[in-house]
Amino acid sequence: MPFALARPAHHELVIKKSRFIACVESVTGREAALDRVAQLKAEHPSAAHVCWALLAGGQSAANDDGEPGGTAGRPMLEVLRHQDLEGVLATVVRYFGGVKLGAGGLMRAYTDAVAQALLTAQKVALIPQAHLACSVPYALEGWVRRELDLAKALLTDVTHASWVSLSFDLPQCQATQLMARLNEGGRGQLVWLDNAHMTLDDKVGLRASTQG
CATH class of the missing domain: 3.30.230.30 (Impact, N-terminal domain)
Structure with a gap:
């Protein structure tokens, strides 16, 4: 190490x-x-x-x-x-x-x-870090924040648009477990973003421009 x-x-x-x-x-x-x-x-x-x-x-x-x-x-x-x-x-x-x-x-x-x-x-x-981002409905923002606090993840950015996008960092060895917990608790309403600085609206817009 x-x-x-x-x-x-x-x-x-x-x-x-x-x-x-x-x-x-x-x-x-x-x-x-x-x-x-x-x-x-x-x-x-x-x-x-x-x-x-x-x-x-x-x-x-x-x-x-x-x-x-x-x-x-x-x-x-x-x-x-x-x-x-x-x-x-x-x-x-x-x-x-x-x-x-x-x-x-x-x-x-x-x-x-x-x-x-x-x-x-x-x-x-030096512990390798994972950089993750997700979007959720406003009703789930508080729950996601609590889960990040419990996992001691560092919240680096929050964007409020039609949904709430949250970017955060945590040790790579803990990332898989946290993602599984968020996926389960989100019940299909949590979307993972490919880019930590991209909101769900941006992502949808990017897809539309690509398809057009």
Whole structure:
């Protein structure tokens, strides 16, 4: 099961007078990650390197920012992968202390900086969500709302037209049971919508235009 971070985690190492300032935090994707790296570079203008690694949306990326190839970004990325993290960015700001560490020393420093930060991190399980929508007569709106509350589903949108359309989210593992309960209680008066933002009127109109 993949995990996200509840809040940013930090750690700082000093090795042979070089400072390695690590941060591991949640991001939505590559664009947000690049914005964060640019922000760090602006905050640390005298730093020698701002190296980073990203896991988000099933994609990965790593950047050594001028360090010898494979000594910074890639080791940091491997740490993230071993933690089963998703939607996460690891950055390490390095202030050079005047003593070269060699390839092995750099790999250990960047790996340890991120790993130590993650020791203090609070991880949150990412539970796959189902996004559902249905339409019911006005007389059933209160009942549907009560059923959603009992299932702890998150009501995201309600539209009042000739019928009431409700969009909601809940864990995928609970979706089948809730749908069966709503189908039974609705007694044929509940209609499931293909699009969470489409009302029953929209759906009927779409069908008519398609047939015409």
